[in-house]
Amino acid sequence: MKSFHLLLVTIALGLALPARSQGPMTGRATIIDGDTIEIRGERIRLHGVDAPESWQTCGDFDGGTYRCGKTAALALDQFLAASRPTRCEFVERDRYGRFVAVCFRADGREVNRWLVESGNAVDWTRYSDGRYAAVQATARSKRIGLWRGEFQLPCEARAEHAGREPTC
Known part of the structure; x- marks a missing residue:
């Protein structure tokens, strides 16, 4: 009977723990949006960067708009x-239970850094402590990606879309 109770306790503890380990995760990434990927069924939010939402539009250099997300x-x-x-x-x-990470391609290039460097996301200093500030300044000076025109910060766009005050 003791071994049966031990088995039940072991199963209960196993169910209470996160399904994935908190170590590195490697695999083929599926894109959810500009700053979220999925590997082997685990949603991964890219740490320290904020990309436009899929519905978000931005201004272009010629005065038009495009779907920047x-x-x-x-x-x-x-x-x-x-x-x-x-x-x-x-x-x-994160507060939604997502795995938040810094990710790398097989060749060693950091994905989070590249997103900001290419102008496809901004350095979210609230979380990054300015880790990507220098590459963001370069993207901005080159007027690439989001920086080629006017845009609303993704965190502000999400808040407005949800009808609440931005906290970014």
Whole structure:
């Protein structure tokens, strides 16, 4: 009877723990949006960066608009496809339970840095402590990606879309 109770306790503890380990995760990444990927069924939010939402539009250099969120997601897909698999180093779990990580392509290039460097995301200093400030300044000075025109910060766009005050 003791072994049966021990088995039940072991199973209960196993169910209470997160399904994935908090160590690195490697695999073929599927793009969810410009700053979120999925590997082996685990949603991974890219740490310290904020990309436009898929529905978000931005101003272009010629005064027009374009779907910058969709553009960022497509650019991320192409970047990751060039060197697979993707390896993600765990940072934390966010309030939605997502795995938050700094990720790398098979060739060692950091995905989070590239997103900001290419202008497809901004340095989210609230979380990054300015880790990507220098590459963001370069993207801005080159007027690439989001910086080629006017845009609303993704965190502000999400708040407005939800009808609440931005906290970014």
